[in-house]
Amino acid sequence: MKKTIFPIITILAIVLLIFLPYFIGAYLLHVLMTIFIYMTLALSWDMMLRTGQLSFGVAGFFGVGAYASIITCSRFGFNPLVSILFAGFFVALIALGLGFAVLKLRDIYFSVTTLAITMVFSVIIRNMPRLTGGASGKVIPNVIFNGDSTKTYWLILSLALITILISEVFNRTKIHFAINSIRNDEIIARSSGINIFGYLLFVFLISSVLQGMAGAIYTQQYGFVSPETTFSLDFLLLPMAMALVGGIYSTWGSVIGALVLGFASEYLKLFMPYGHLIIYGIMIVLIILFLPKGIYGTTKDKIITHKIEKKSLSE
Amino acid sequence: MLNLEKTNKSLKKTLIAFIIFLIVVGIWKPLALVYGIQRGGLYSLIGLPLALILGIVGILNLAHGDFLTLGLYIGYIFFNSWSIDPLISMAPLFFILFGLGMVIYSILIKRVLKAEHLNQLLLTFGISMIIIELIKIIWTTRPRSVYTSYASSSVTLGNMSIGMYEFIYPAMAIAVLVILQLFLKKTRLGQAASAVGQNPKGAEIVGINTNVVYLVVFSIAFGIIGVAASVMLPRTPVFPLSGNPYTLKSFALVAMAGLGNLNGILIGGITLGVAEAIVQSIPGYEGWSDVVFFGILIAVILLNAYRRPES
Amino acid sequence: MVILKTINLVKKFGGLVAVNGVDLEISEREILGVIGPNGAGKTTLVNLISGLIFPTEGEIIFDNINVESKPAHVRAKLGIGRTFQLVRPIQGFTAFENIVVGALFGANKNLKQAKQLASEICDLLEIKRRDYPVDKLTVLDLKKVEIGRALASEPKILLLDEVMAGLNSDETWQMIHLVKSLKERGLTIAVIEHVMGVIKELTDRVIVLESGKIISQGPYEEVCKDPNVISAYLGEED
Numbered sequence: 001m002k003k004t005i006f007p008i009i010t011i012l013a014i015v016l017l018i019f020l021p022y023f024i025g026a027y028l029l030h031v032l033m034t035i036f037i038y039m040t041l042a043l044s045w046d047m048m049l050r051t052g053q054l055s056f057g058v059a060g061f062f063g064v065g066a067y068a069s070i071i072t073c074s075r076f077g078f079n080p081l082v083s084i085l086f087a088g089f090f091v092a093l094i095a096l097g098l099g100f101a102v103l104k105l106r107d108i109y110f111s112v113t114t115l116a117i118t119m120v121f122s123v124i125i126r127n128m129p130r131l132t133g134g135a136s137g138k139v140i141p142n143v144i145f146n147g148d149s150t151k152t153y154w155l156i157l158s159l160a161l162i163t164i165l166i167s168e169v170f171n172r173t174k175i176h177f178a179i180n181s182i183r184n185d186e187i188i189a190r191s192s193g194i195n196i197f198g199y200l201l202f203v204f205l206i207s208s209v210l211q212g213m214a215g216a217i218y219t220q221q222y223g224f225v226s227p228e229t230t231f232s233l234d235f236l237l238l239p240m241a242m243a244l245v246g247g248i249y250s251t252w253g254s255v256i257g258a259l260v261l262g263f264a265s266e267y268l269k270l271f272m273p274y275g276h277l278i279i280y281g282i283m284i285v286l287i288i289l290f291l292p293k294g295i296y297g298t299t300k301d302k303i304i305t306h307k308i309e310k311k312s313l314s315e
Numbered sequence: 316m317l318n319l320e321k322t323n324k325s326l327k328k329t330l331i332a333f334i335i336f337l338i339v340v341g342i343w344k345p346l347a348l349v350y351g352i353q354r355g356g357l358y359s360l361i362g363l364p365l366a367l368i369l370g371i372v373g374i375l376n377l378a379h380g381d382f383l384t385l386g387l388y389i390g391y392i393f394f395n396s397w398s399i400d401p402l403i404s405m406a407p408l409f410f411i412l413f414g415l416g417m418v419i420y421s422i423l424i425k426r427v428l429k430a431e432h433l434n435q436l437l438l439t440f441g442i443s444m445i446i447i448e449l450i451k452i453i454w455t456t457r458p459r460s461v462y463t464s465y466a467s468s469s470v471t472l473g474n475m476s477i478g479m480y481e482f483i484y485p486a487m488a489i490a491v492l493v494i495l496q497l498f499l500k501k502t503r504l505g506q507a508a509s510a511v512g513q514n515p516k517g518a519e520i521v522g523i524n525t526n527v528v529y530l531v532v533f534s535i536a537f538g539i540i541g542v543a544a545s546v547m548l549p550r551t552p553v554f555p556l557s558g559n560p561y562t563l564k565s566f567a568l569v570a571m572a573g574l575g576n577l578n579g580i581l582i583g584g585i586t587l588g589v590a591e592a593i594v595q596s597i598p599g600y601e602g603w604s605d606v607v608f609f610g611i612l613i614a615v616i617l618l619n620a621y622r623r624p625e626s
Numbered sequence: 627m628v629i630l631k632t633i634n635l636v637k638k639f640g641g642l643v644a645v646n647g648v649d650l651e652i653s654e655r656e657i658l659g660v661i662g663p664n665g666a667g668k669t670t671l672v673n674l675i676s677g678l679i680f681p682t683e684g685e686i687i688f689d690n691i692n693v694e695s696k697p698a699h700v701r702a703k704l705g706i707g708r709t710f711q712l713v714r715p716i717q718g719f720t721a722f723e724n725i726v727v728g729a730l731f732g733a734n735k736n737l738k739q740a741k742q743l744a745s746e747i748c749d750l751l752e753i754k755r756r757d758y759p760v761d762k763l764t765v766l767d768l769k770k771v772e773i774g775r776a777l778a779s780e781p782k783i784l785l786l787d788e789v790m791a792g793l794n795s796d797e798t799w800q801m802i803h804l805v806k807s808l809k810e811r812g813l814t815i816a817v818i819e820h821v822m823g824v825i826k827e828l829t830d831r832v833i834v835l836e837s838g839k840i841i842s843q844g845p846y847e848e849v850c851k852d853p854n855v856i857s858a859y860l861g862e863e864d
Contacts, residue, residue, distance in 0.1 A: 054433045056440075101617055107432050108375050109616045112566055116609040119563065123609070127602040174737055177719075177727050184716045191676060193702035193731035193779055237444050244437070274455065278448035284441030288434050289426055308758065 017157055021150040033153050033221070035262035036160040040214045041239035042246075042254040043163045044207040047170055050249050051203050052183035053103075054111045058211055058239055060118030063231040065091050065212025066219040067125055067132055073140045073220075075131075080144040081155075084216040091212030095205050103200045122231040137226025144220035152221055159217060163210050167251040170203070179203065234277065238265075241280040244287045247294030256296055326578065333582050340589055346475050347592040353478070355588020356485025359581045360543045361561045362568035363491055364536035370575045371512035371532045374424060374435050378443035379565055382537060383558030385446060386412055386544025388454060391553050394461045401461055401548035408541035416537025420530050428529070443562075450555040458554040466549035480550060485585065487546050491539055492581050498535075499577075508532050512575060560605070567612035570619070587611060629654045629814050630675065630783055635684035637670055637838075644670040646838035647684075652783065652816060657809055659825040659846065660818045662835035663859055668818045669711060671835065672785045676708040677701040689782060702732045707781030711788045711818075713768040715760035721767065722748060722756040725774040732779015740778070747774045751804065766797050773804070783814040790824050802827055822850070834858065 021029055041058055048055045068087040072078040078086060102113055125132045132138060145151040170176060178199045181189040189196055215235075219225050238261070239254075246257025261280070268276040291298055341348045365379050376382075386408055393399040393407065423442065427435045466480045498505040511518040511528045519525050544558075551557060567587065572579025587608060594604040630652040637645040645667045652658050660668050673679045675686060677698030686694040693701050707728075716724050725747050729740035748756045751770045755763060760771065769789060776784055786805070790798050798821070805828055809815060819825050825832060826846050833843040836858040842849050849855055 049433075052433075054436055105616060105620050108436060109570075109620065111436055112375070112563070113613055113616055116563055116612050120606060120609045120613075123603065123605050127600075174730050174740075177723070177730050180718055181716050181727050184718055185714055187678065188710075188714050188716055188775075189727075190698040191678065191702055191708060192728050192775060193699050193734075194727075195697075195699050233444070237440075240437070240440075272452075274452055276448075278445055278452065281441045281444030281448060284437060285423065285445065288430075288438045288441065289423070292430075292434060304759070308762065 014161065017161075018154070021153050026149060029149055029153055031262070031266050033149075033156045035258050036156045037214050037218050038238050038242060038262060039255060039258035040160050040163045040210055041235060042242040042258050043167045043251065044210040044214075045239050046243045046248055046250075046254050047167060047203055047207045049243070050170065050179045050183060051200055052186075053106070053200070055114045055204075055207075056111055056236060057114035057118055057208070059231050059233060059235040060114070060121045061091050061095065061208045061211040062215035062218075062235045063118075063125070063225075063227075064094060064121055065215035066225050066230045067138075068212070069216035070138050070140055070219055070223075070225045071131060074138060080220050084213055084220065087216035088209045088213040092205055092209050095208035096201075099201045099204045103197060103204060118231065118236075122227050125231075126227050133225070135227060137224060137229075140220075140223045143223040144217075155217055159210070159213060164251055164255065166206060166210070167254070171251060175199070237277065237280050237284075241283050241287075243294075245283055245294055247296030247298070247300070250296055250300070253294050253296040257294065260295075329579070329582060333586065336586065337589070340593065344593055344596055346477075347596045348589060349477050350481075350595075351589025351592035352585055353481035353484055353588070354592060355585035356488045357481075357543070357547065357584075358561075358564055358568060358588050359488040359584025360484060360491060360546070361540070362565040362580045362584050363488070363495065363577060364539040364543075365562070365565040366569045366572070366574075366577060366580050367495070367532055367536040367539075369569055371508050372424070372428070372529045373512075373515070374428065375432075375439065375566070377436060377439040377562060378446055379540070380558035380560060380562035381443045381446040382412065382415070382540050383544055383547075383561055384450060384553075384555065385415075385558075386541045387548055387551060387553045387557055388450060388459075389541075390545050390548040391459050391461055394548070395459075400463060401545050404548075405542055405545040408545045409538040410541075412541030412544075413534045413538035416534035417530060419537070420533040424533065425526070425529070443559075447555050447559070454555075456555055458552045460552050461548050463549045478550075483546055487542065488581055488584065491542065492577060495577060504528070504531060563612065564608045567608045567615070570612055570615045627654045628652065629689060631685075631687040632675070633685040633687070635671070635674060635686065636682045637667075637674055637679065638682045644838055645674060645681075648835075648838070648840055650833065650840070652814060654814050655809060655812060656814060656830045657805070657828055658814075658816045659829035659832035660816055660835065661820070661822075661825060661832060661849075665837075666835040667838040668835055669787060670838075672708060672787050672816075672818065676706050676785060699731070702779055702781075703734065705780070705782035706785070707732065707776035707779050707783065708785040709769075709772045709776050709787055709789055711791065713765070713772045715763070715768055715771055717760060720757050720759055721753055721763060721771045721774075724760060724771050725778045728775035728778030729780075732776075732781070743778055743780075744774070747777050751777075765792050766800075769793070769801070777808070781813070783816065784808065785816045785818075787818045788820065789817070790819060790821050798824065822846075 020032070041062065045055065045058050065087040068090040069080075069083040072083040072086050073080055098117065102110065102117070105113055126135055128134070144155070170179060178189070178194050181192065181194055182196050182199060186196055215230070219230065242257035242261045243254045244257070245261055246255065247253025261283070264279075265276065268279060287294060293301060337348065340351070361383060365376065368374060368376050389411060390401050390404050390408055393404040394401060419442070423438065427438050468479045469476050470479055499509050500506065507518065507523045508528050508531070510521070510523060511525050515525055564587075568580050568583045571583040571587075590611070591604045591607045594607055595601050628651050630650070632648055632650040635645055635648040635650070636643070648671060660671070662668055670679070674681055677693070677696060677700070681694055684694065685692055688701070688704060688706060691704065693704065693706075696704075715721075716727060719727070722744055725744040726740045729735050729743040730737065733740070733743065735743060751774050753767060753770050753774065755767060760768065763771070773786070773789065790801055793801060802824060805815060805817065817825070817828060829846060831844065832846050832849045833840050834849055834852070834855050835841070841854045841858060842852045
């Protein structure tokens with residue numbers, strides 16, 4: 001019974017999401033678009049986290065994708081959709097190159113290196129003004145779809161749905177067993193036949209491409225990039241907070257986290273125009289201290305423990 | 316964990332290489348050498364507390380630079396509201412940050428000492444964001460500055476004009492380093508701290524109260540951040556992200572020097588300061604000077620990873 | 627037929643020589659005992675063979691292939707399986723899922739086949755609480771999971787590192803029967819043990835390691851009478 005209901009609900013949900021623009025107002029649609037972008041970032045960050053590596057590179061790949069898309073549009077006249085695909089491809093190349101160097105690192109060294117790499121991207125972009133517009137950034141003449149929110153929404157929705165799909169694949173198939181083993185015990189993983197570097201590279205590539213394409217789509221919406229706004233730590237802080245609050249290592253966690261924090265943030269902005277981001281920092285601290293598994297993770301855990309206790313009572 | 320295996324021999328080698336480097340730069344680009352020693356002194360001064368916390372308490376504080384920013388703002392308030400000269404506020408800033416360190420350790424850091432590094436990193440990242448946003452809320456993003464007449468004094472040698480104030484940076488760095496080394500080697504608490512840094516479990520077994528050691532070391536490190544803030548204040552614009560870049564730069568120093576090597580922080584800091592100054596003196600490439608730090612950081616980490624044999 | 631052979635295997639950790647020129651041959655379907663005092667290099671030898679560390683010198687030939695420079699995961703796929711002295715179950719998985727891991731990657735099965743194989747192995751090893759997360763299992767269960775995971779990768783040779791440690795006599799006999807039955811299924815097994823009774827009961831042949839070298843080999847009864855072996859364990863006779 002459970003098995004047939006779930007796909008039906010999923011299809012219904014997707015259909016609902018597709019037709020949403022016809023029911024809700026422009027403001028709410030815009031909020032949803034932002035939430036889905038952040039959801040993509042949160043999920044892709046979580047994917048890497050599942051391998052046991054904490055990456056601070058989200059904002060970096062987001063920014064590179066954004067710039068790749070805007071530059072190819074304005075300088076080489078690419079069609080916006082093509083430029084987004086190109087951005088994904090470009091980020092993939094960079095991630096591939098970086099991956100060979102960086103994926104042998106572990107722990108704080110990996111994390112700090114990803115942070116340093118993000119800074120390096122930002123510095124490079126600032127210092128190539130002819131290509132990137134330097135510190136003042138770059139503008140393209142037309143935003144994507146000429147500002148048609150519905151089509152933009154569908155584009156973003158597609159990315160989010162693809163990301164959710166990939167996240168589920170990572171959580172259910174053979175890949176899940178590989179990633180979990182790598183995170184928990186690399187020595188056992190290695191001894192059991194898992195090609196750790198191969199899997200890390202694979203996840204790193206996919207998560208980077210998703211982040212790059214999110215960056216590309218996001219900036220195509222506004223038609224504008226600049227080092228300050230595009231490489232902003234917001235694109236690192238918010239996705240992390242969302243994944244943590246919802247529950248890391250799971251698809252639903254990031255989805256719930258993105259929705260909860262996304263809507264909460266809109267509400268907060270009304271009261272605190274300046275510095276409402278502090279709430280995200282506070283949430284991260286509180287979650288780490290008191291609820292490290294997040295809402296979804298803790299709930300799931302309690303259910304499993306409850307089931308086991310019932311089972312052992314009946315034994 | 317501290318690794319005090321840097322033998323005298325290798326320290327001598329590094330020292331000789333360092334001095335040769337300084338001499339070569341002095342001949343080639345003397346102005347860069349002067350600026351480099353000045354800035355580098357500041358990097359060392361700020362890097363020492365991070366090295367202390369990472370080496371002894373074992374945690375990487377991603378909010379390091381942001382506490383520096385906080386110190387700058389507090390110093391600014393002292394100056395602006397009560398006309399207290401920044402250098403005079405060194406003592407109060409030390410104690411305020413010391414106290415802040417005690418609070419942060421007891422309420423937050425203590426709880427994640429035994430947690431996974433992931434959680435520790437996320438926690439200090441969250442703290443970093445909180446501080447930045449808090450500063451934005453209280454003081455907005457409008458930059459502030461503190462002006463003192465002595466900070467703008469300069470000396471003209473030939474056709475070069477050199478700021479005199481900034482020599483205080485390497486001077487303070489050396490002073491703090493000497494005091495720290497004396498503390499770690501000559502005082503009981505300091506020796507206990509060294510022991511904890513090398514082998515926390517062993518230290519506990521021997522009866523050292525690691526919790527007290529962590530608390531004191533953490534707070535002293537924060538105090539040094541306060542000192543750095545007071546010294547920087549006359550020559551640094553104060554805005555929410557003033558101190559943030561220093562976190563990664565300090566970590567670059569620790570990566571270069573190796574855990575537990577405080578002397579190396581001084582040498583590394585000045586080396587990187589000089590390298591940065593050299594890049595800044597090349598016309599057209601000034602903007603790339605940050606890459607020096609990040610590049611060296613990444614290079615050092617990668618080199619160490621590849622040199623290390625299989626686990 | 628010789629399934630595993632090492633030629634002058636040496637491993638140095640800085641100045642310390644852990645394995646000092648080991649020439650070893652293991653024949654198919656034999657159960658080889660590996661004994662020796664603490665620090666003799668037994669676990670290092672296992673780590674060298676399974677690929678967690680690489681030799682300073684020497685060759686390792688498995689199934690007629692030189693594997694000394696192949697990474698551990700490749701050797702696992704080729705058929706070298708091992709367990710660990712201190713059990714290392716993969717946290718966050720159930721007992722069953724732990725074994726699935728071995729089947730998926732060591733034996734290259736797809737998810738369905740892997741689950742099938744894991745199920746059979748759980749039956750074979752009589753793992754009772756297979757759907758429990760590993761942090762809720764007994765030591766004996768965990769040891770079975772450890773072996774099960776290695777078995778699931780369909781190895782040709784299985785290296786058991788002190789698998790009897792921590793078991794009571796009942797459980798030890800269970801384990802002995804289990805290992806013997808594995809031999810029946812065509813597996814070659816190397817057993818590192820400290821419990822001599824187990825070695826006597828289980829092995830066809832024994833090698834004795836001391837300070838990284840083989841000081842004696844042969845059937846258990848011969849080896850335990852060898853004066854070199856006695857002095858290695860008990861010290862020189864005055």
